[in-house]
Amino acid sequence: MPVSRRSRKREVEKISRERIDYLLRLADDVFLEKPARAQRYADLSRRIGMRNKVRLPKIWRRRICRNCKAFLWPGVNCRVRLRPRRQSHIVVTCFNCGHHTRYNI
Known part of the structure; x- marks a missing residue:
């Protein structure tokens, strides 16, 4: 039956x-020991x-930088800040490329 x-x-x-989802969970688990492998998992999931x-959910x-496509881990390769001005928002700064991304709260 077709x-x-x-x-x-x-x-x-x-x-x-x-x-x-499986690959990104693996990337999340492995990032602190092997960041290159975590980046590879993130690249595979994007592809x-x-x-x-x-x-992607x-x-x-x-958790992926929009500019350089790096897998982000707050405090290690990105900075997360809450900003109350104008509309409350979250600013994520990637340390690899310096790109800022805003998310409304």
Whole structure:
């Protein structure tokens, strides 16, 4: 029995999300001992997402620098600050490239 395109696409998206989440959890666990390996896991997860047109979950998307694509670990290779001015927001500064990213609270 042939499988429809839609169900095949859903299955591919599901598998992609599982692999992305697994790789980024591994990157999170390994970062302090082997940052290069954690970066490799983050790169692989990004490429899986791009290949299958699946977005990274928000909690993981914020852990990757938008400019240099480095896997961020607060206090090690990025700085996180709360700013009450204008609208309250969080500012994340990457130490690799110096890029600032704002997230509204």
